[in-house]
Structure formats: C-alpha cells, structure tokens
Amino acid sequence: MKTAAPPLPGWLAVLRQRLFATWLDTVVSLLCLYVVWRVSVPLMQWLLIEANWNGTSRDDCTSSGACWVFIRARFAQFMYGLYPVPERWRVDLLGLLAVFAGAALSWRGLPRRQEIMVATVLILPPLGIWLLYGGFGLKIVETREWGGLMLTLFLAIYAGLIAVPLGILLALGRRSRLPLIRFASIVFIEFWRGVPIITVIFLASLLLPLIMPTGFNVDRLARAVIGLAFVIAAYMAEAVRGGLQALPEGQTEAAQALGLGYWRVTRLIVLPQALRISLPAMTNEFIALFKNTTLVLIVSIFDLLGIAQAALADPAWVGMNMEAYVFAGAIYWFACFGLSQWSRSREKRLQIAHGR
Amino acid sequence: MKAFLRDRKVRDIFWQVMATIALVAVVVFFVKNASDNMVKAGIASGFNFLWRDSGIEVPFNITGYKPSDTIWALLWTGIVNTLLVSAASVVLATVVGFTVGLMRLSHNWLLSTLAAVYIEFVRNIPLLFFVLFWYFGVLAALPTPKESFDFLGVIFLNRRGLSIPTPNDASGFHVALLASLVLIGVQIGLARWAKARQARTGQDFPVWSAGFVLCGALPLAFFVWAGVLTSWDLPVLRGFNYRGGFVLVPEFVALFMALSTYTAGFIAEVVRGGIQSVRQGQIDAARALGLTPGRVVRLVVNPQAMPVIIPPITSQYLNLIKNSSFGAAIAYPEIVAVFMGSALVATGQAIEIIAITLGIYLTIGLAVSVFMNWYNARHRLVTR
Numbered sequence: 001m002k003t004a005a006p007p008l009p010g011w012l013a014v015l016r017q018r019l020f021a022t023w024l025d026t027v028v029s030l031l032c033l034y035v036v037w038r039v040s041v042p043l044m045q046w047l048l049i050e051a052n053w054n055g056t057s058r059d060d061c062t063s064s065g066a067c068w069v070f071i072r073a074r075f076a077q078f079m080y081g082l083y084p085v086p087e088r089w090r091v092d093l094l095g096l097l098a099v100f101a102g103a104a105l106s107w108r109g110l111p112r113r114q115e116i117m118v119a120t121v122l123i124l125p126p127l128g129i130w131l132l133y134g135g136f137g138l139k140i141v142e143t144r145e146w147g148g149l150m151l152t153l154f155l156a157i158y159a160g161l162i163a164v165p166l167g168i169l170l171a172l173g174r175r176s177r178l179p180l181i182r183f184a185s186i187v188f189i190e191f192w193r194g195v196p197i198i199t200v201i202f203l204a205s206l207l208l209p210l211i212m213p214t215g216f217n218v219d220r221l222a223r224a225v226i227g228l229a230f231v232i233a234a235y236m237a238e239a240v241r242g243g244l245q246a247l248p249e250g251q252t253e254a255a256q257a258l259g260l261g262y263w264r265v266t267r268l269i270v271l272p273q274a275l276r277i278s279l280p281a282m283t284n285e286f287i288a289l290f291k292n293t294t295l296v297l298i299v300s301i302f303d304l305l306g307i308a309q310a311a312l313a314d315p316a317w318v319g320m321n322m323e324a325y326v327f328a329g330a331i332y333w334f335a336c337f338g339l340s341q342w343s344r345s346r347e348k349r350l351q352i353a354h355g356r
Numbered sequence: 357m358k359a360f361l362r363d364r365k366v367r368d369i370f371w372q373v374m375a376t377i378a379l380v381a382v383v384v385f386f387v388k389n390a391s392d393n394m395v396k397a398g399i400a401s402g403f404n405f406l407w408r409d410s411g412i413e414v415p416f417n418i419t420g421y422k423p424s425d426t427i428w429a430l431l432w433t434g435i436v437n438t439l440l441v442s443a444a445s446v447v448l449a450t451v452v453g454f455t456v457g458l459m460r461l462s463h464n465w466l467l468s469t470l471a472a473v474y475i476e477f478v479r480n481i482p483l484l485f486f487v488l489f490w491y492f493g494v495l496a497a498l499p500t501p502k503e504s505f506d507f508l509g510v511i512f513l514n515r516r517g518l519s520i521p522t523p524n525d526a527s528g529f530h531v532a533l534l535a536s537l538v539l540i541g542v543q544i545g546l547a548r549w550a551k552a553r554q555a556r557t558g559q560d561f562p563v564w565s566a567g568f569v570l571c572g573a574l575p576l577a578f579f580v581w582a583g584v585l586t587s588w589d590l591p592v593l594r595g596f597n598y599r600g601g602f603v604l605v606p607e608f609v610a611l612f613m614a615l616s617t618y619t620a621g622f623i624a625e626v627v628r629g630g631i632q633s634v635r636q637g638q639i640d641a642a643r644a645l646g647l648t649p650g651r652v653v654r655l656v657v658n659p660q661a662m663p664v665i666i667p668p669i670t671s672q673y674l675n676l677i678k679n680s681s682f683g684a685a686i687a688y689p690e691i692v693a694v695f696m697g698s699a700l701v702a703t704g705q706a707i708e709i710i711a712i713t714l715g716i717y718l719t720i721g722l723a724v725s726v727f728m729n730w731y732n733a734r735h736r737l738v739t740r
Contacts, residue, residue: 018465025464032466180372184379194721195714196678198685202696203714206706210393211386291482298685305485312492321493329485336480 047326058317070320071327074311078327081147081307087139090131091150098124125161128154143221147302149331155225155293155303160286162229167236167282168275172266174237175244185237192234197292200227205299224296232289239285243278244270276350283343287336294332304328390707397704405703406431412698414689416605427699434694435716441611441690442677448616449676450669453623460628471624478621483682486618491610491686498606501597512591518604519591528582536575543570564654607688611680619676623669630665631657663735670728677720691716 019029050065053072061067071078080088101120104110132154134140146154173185192200204227208218218226247270255269275282297306308324311317360366394401410430411423418440421433459471478486495515499505504514512519523529543566550561591601634657642656684693691713700709 018463021463028462028464029466032464032470036466036470178368178372178375181375184375191718194718196681196692196717198681198692199696199710199713199717202692203710206700207390207710210706211390213389214393214396287480294482294484295682295685297484305482305488309488309492321496325485325489325493329481329489332482332485333477333480337476340480 066323066326067320068323070311070317070323073317077148077311078304078307079148080150081302082145083141083147083150084139084145087134087141090134090138094128094131095150098128121161125158143219146221148307149304151221151301152290152293152303152305155221155228155296156286156290159225159228159232159289159293162225163232163236163289164282166229166233168240168271170233170237171240171244174241189234189237192231193238195231197228197231198295198298200231201295201298203227204230220299221301224299224301228289228293228296231292232285235285235288236282239278239281240274241278242281243274243276246277247274280343280347283339287339290336290339291332304331394707399704399706401705401707403708405705405708408703410699410702412694412702414694416608416689427703430699431691431695431712434689434691437688437694438677438680438683438690441608441615441683441688442680445612445615445619445676445680446673448612449619449623449672452616452620454627456620457624457627457631460624461631475621475624478618479625483614483618483679484685486614487611487682487685490613491606494613495606495610501593504593504598510588510590512593512598514598515606516597516603517606518609519598519601520604521588521590521601523583523586524589525586528586529579532575532578532582535578536571539570539574543567546570605688607683607686610686611683611688614682615676615679619672619679622672622675626665626668626672629668630661633664634660663732666731666735667728670724670731674721674724677724678717 020026046065048065050063052061052063052065052067052069054060055069056073057069058067060069076085076088080091083091101124105113105117105120110116130136130138132141132146133143170185170189173181174189176182176185201224204223205220208223208226212218251269251273252265255265260268293303294305296303297309300306302310305328308328311324312321391401406428407426409424410427412430413423414421414430414433417433417437419429419433419436421429456471456474459467460475462468462471498513498515501512501514501516504512504519506512510521546561546566547563550563553559553561589600591598591603593599638656638660639652642652647655680690681692683690684697687693696709696713700706703709
C-alpha cells in the first residue's frame, strides 16, 4: 500500500503538478527541457554573447557570433531607404505628429475627442503625403527613393485608410435591401478574396497604367497601395459583416420607428455598435495587411524586408543574411505581436464592460 | 408627386438604376482606355498566343515540358507545380498543425508553452520573410554537392536541392495503389456493416483495429514490397553534382518548408479552438459513463470538435494554395512565376494572361468552397 507523500513546499508542488505529475509527464518535460536547451544556448550565443557590436566594417566582426555592426552601419537605410539624408527630418516630423496624435486620441479624458479624431483623420493623411513627397515649398522626393520601415508603415497605413471605409461600405452593400447593390458588393468581395495578393499587386502595376487615359501616369507606389487596399477592403468587409450580423435586429427597428432614415440609422445606431464588435476581426485583417505589404518586393519597391534583401547584395558585407533577416523579422514580429495583444486586451475590457 | 418621390419602391429602383449607370460608365471608361492603349502599343487581343511556342525554360517540372512546347503547356506546367507544392505542404502543415494544436492543450506547462511560442512566432511574421529566410538563409548555407548531407546513402541534401531516388519501373506501385484503394473500400463497407450490426444486436466489432490493418499496415506492406521488387535509379555523385534520381530544387524545398510551417501555426490555433469548444461537462459525462479515454475522444470529443475545425481548416488550405504564389519571389516555377511573369514578358498579352491566372485561382477557390458547403451540410450537428 502506498503512503501519502509528505506535502511539498508551494512552488515545488506547483512544479510537480504542472511538469512531473506522471512518469509520462516527466519524460515529456525532460524532452522539452532538452530541446529548449539545445536551441536557446547556441541562439543566445550567436545573438548576444558571441556577437560583435562595435565597429564600422566587416573586418570588425571577429568573434563567431552575429555581426550587428552590419545593422548599425545600415540602420538609416533600413529605416528610410534611399530617402535623401537632408530631407529625412520630414519623415521624422510626420512620425512624431502621428505618434502625438495617436497618444492624444487614446487618452479618454480628451475634451471634444470625437471632433478631434475626425479632424485628425481628415488632415493628417494629406499632410503626410505633402511632407513625404514634397512640393509647395518642399523639395520633391520621388517615391522610388522611399524605402525601409518608413515605406512599410506608409503602405500599411495608407492602404488601411482606403480599406476601412471601403470595407464598411461593402459590408453595408452586402446587407443592402437593393438586390443590384447587394450583388455588386458580393462580386467585389468574393473576387478580391479569391485571388492571391501577389497577383493583385502584379495586376495593379500592369493594368492600372493600361486602363487609364494615355499620358495619365499612376505612381508605382500608388498602384501598390490601391492593389493592397482593394484586397484588404474585401477582407475588412467580411469582418464588419460579422459585427453587423451580431447586432440585434431590434436596434435598427427601434431607430426606424423613431423616424430616422437609412443613413442616420446606420451612422448613429448600427455602425458604432457593429464596429465595436468587429474591431478584433478588423485588427486581425490589419495585421494581415501589415504582413502582406512585404509583397511589394515583387514589383521592386523596397520596403523593410526588400531593403534587407537588397542589402545582402552589397559586396562589402557578404554573408550577412542571418543578421539582416533577424533584424527585419524582429521588427515585424514586435509590431504584429503588439497589435494583436492590444486588440486582445481591448476585447477583454469590452467583455468586462458588458458584464459577460 | 411628393408621395411618388417618397415611395420606397420608386426610390429603390432609382438608386439601383443610378448605381448601375455609374458602374457601367466606369467599366466603359476603363475598357475604352485599355483598347486605345493596346492599339497604340500594337498588341492584338485574343487567346491565340496560347498555341505559340513558348521558348521559356522551366528548371523544375514533372510534366515533361520542353521550351519548344506551347505556352499552353507552360501554363499547365505552372498549374502542376502549384498543385504539387500545395499538396505536399498541406500534408506537412496538417501533421504539424494538429500536433502543435494538441500540444498547446497539454496539461504539461512546458509543452503547451513551447507550442504557444511556436504559434506566436509563426503567426506574427510575414510569410514572405519565411520564404526568403529558407531560401537565402538556410538553403544557401547548405554544403556543396561534394559535402552533401547523406541520408542512408540514397537521399542527398545540398545547396543544389534534395536528390531522391526514383523507381525505374512504377507499375508495381500502381498495383499497390490500386490494392490500397480496394482495401479502403472494404474498410468503408466493413464499418457500415459493423455499425448496422451494433444498432441491431448491440454486438461490438473492432472496426478501428481492422482499419489499422486494412488501411495502414497492409497498404504499407504492399508499397514496401513494390519498392523491394523494382530497381531504383539512385542519385550518384558525378563530378560536381549528383546525377540520377530526381532533384527537388531548392526553390521547391524552401517554399514547401515556409508554407507548411507557416500554415501549421494557423491550423494549430484552429485545432485548439475546436477542441476547446467541446464543453468540459461532455467529457466528464462520457468518463462517468465508463468510456475509455480513447472512446471519449472518438465518440464524444471528435464528433463535436470536427464540425468546428473543418471549415476554418479548409479555408487555411485555400490560403495555402493562394500563398503558394509566394514562390514567384524565389523563382519557383508555379503559375504566377511562369505565366504572369515569364509568359507575360514574352508575349505582352497582359489582360488575357491576368484573366486566365485569376480565373484559375477563382476556380480552385470555388471548388474548395463547394466541397466545404457539401461537407457542412453533411456533418452539421443535429441538435434539438
């Protein structure tokens, strides 16, 4: 007969229950520990312990670890691409403005928050294009000189700015009473959802010049933004539709009974609630958009990943593949992971607020 | 008059007519511009170019395509390559995805954390990053053919790709495949009979053990037997490269690894969500009835989890097929690379080629969603 084991101190008991409950658990845990050890030790050695941090050229990388000197030397290019150095303050200024506006708007106690939000959305994007591209007193910087992280953010944000309103309209269209509008919305949504994004970027860069009047030139970068925006709008539409469907019919009926017309019902009653429900799904679509901006590499626009890829061709820095990929990958990972965590915490807060 | 303008039907028709006019105007505007521009560029529209000689090299094909073949044959090679890499990736992604998803649900904290790390790592990084990473980061760092990794002396991995042996005579495998299909049919019949008998008499039949023998062990034995009987074309190092057998080019290997590990992260989340959607009370009740753990999974968890898992997994498969177009970034010869890339540059028939390419993807998508609707209708849980 077995006797009861003496009680273990708190943390040991937890450890035992979570890792060593049965002999099979013990074997699995030990195997996992072995895998973790075999992977993380060389990784840490390469990433940090044996890495080279200081210097200016490839010759300064003497130890066996990663050569972060390469990233240091190329850092400005990873951020701005070939954007001319004396004009880079414009990018910084725009970034600062965007961060400031975002911080101010996320403060709940801001007076007249709604009006300021509308004003920001209306003013900041055109201001951004002016700052980045130039004209009206600023030196013009052609889009082919843009690149790096700045271009990635530009693509994601501007495509998102087109995609969100378009997606909302499409979602409303798909649930419209009018059969023709419903049909057109369904065709639009299902077409763009059915084809790979890479073909859309090809399509935008090949077809847009073809279907425009002769002599009317659509900028290469604008083509990519439009292509990305159409696809994401179709996905956004499905995300919004989920929110619209989750809304009880009584909301619309009550609003109609009060004598409100379609657009007022939609603007004042339906959308504020539906968008709140579909925000997590919309955030996921935005993360997908952010990841898919990398595809502009196909039409030789050099975003963050593209610049990293292009930097590998530099004969002065042969064999820096891993360093470039790890750096670019880490930026994407932190951005996407941060966004999804933000969305999750928001979702939780809303659930608490609704008492669910 | 005012009442007429306020009438809902009238207004509905008015807005629809307006929308139609606007849409038609936009389309006409684009088509007119396109035809003007094409006349100016001297491009004749039409699909006759499909029967022209392509003259385009495709380094990796299993269709026997040669540059002297038509563009139609080139397109077909691209389709086959797309389906090939997609099918291989679907298999690995499913295996890895289910494994990681189940690991995520483990009571073992370490195991479930490892799975979570994998899922969060893979889902938050662009797929293109993985494709480039495998191609330029991992495969480019592989040794030269002379110093290849050697698996049992028949499979060789080096920076020129993965060399695998091929059978000289495949007829044995065809027989084995046929026999396996027959055995699967027998198993289905057996399962039906056993179910009917159990409903009638309550007698149990070990269907799963029989299935293991009929659909697992016996077909495996057939294939091994066929493999032993036939002679093999083995890769052999001649000079600087391996000759003989079949070479899976590095582009294929990189795309395959990137697609399957990436999609596996998404499948794992689907599997986890599906299994978690089965309420704990169901499992407790099944245990209380005295069912063995295996039967709890088979009779209670699976039938409730699978209808939740299958639809999103199907859309993940569809995503995978669409994502195989990322191969264009590393020149893996799939539809987009050979057709939208090479053939378009060679012929200049932009509109026709884009239409065909999009049509292919839309057809694949349509086929998958038709299947999904059929499956959903069949496996919908019957509830009160």
